[in-house]
Amino acid sequence: MVRRVRKGDLAFIYVMSEKRGDEVIPPRIAGLFEVASEPFKSSEPVFRGGTYPNRVRLRPVIVPKRPVEFKPLIPRLSFIKNKRFWTGHLRSGMAKLPEGDYVILRGILTDSSLMQ
Secondary structure, X not given: OHHHOOOOOEEEEEEOOEEXXXXXXXXXXXXXXXXXXXXXXXXXXXXXXXXXXXXXXXXXXXXXXOOEEOHHHHHHOOOOOOOOOHHXXXXXXXXXXOHHHHHHXXXXXXXXXXXX
């Protein structure tokens, strides 16, 4: 999928849920970014849990002070066909969003940025 990504494309960054001590941080959208490079390969580690060799450079477009919780958005997003087993739609690492879903997510991030 990363081979289809082109400089200038827009990407929402989804962050999986994680556990910090006894607290569970829910899945969230960290922001909207513009792809600032063509895809490239690198073996330099950037995240815990893997090398992730296929990469692009990103430029922030909208980054709220606090990420937006993802689960409440699921009923509104058309690219998630199975609302009960929604995580399967995100496991591929990338998904092309319909225009309506892009508008919904961008609007929520914009509102979140203005409110904080």
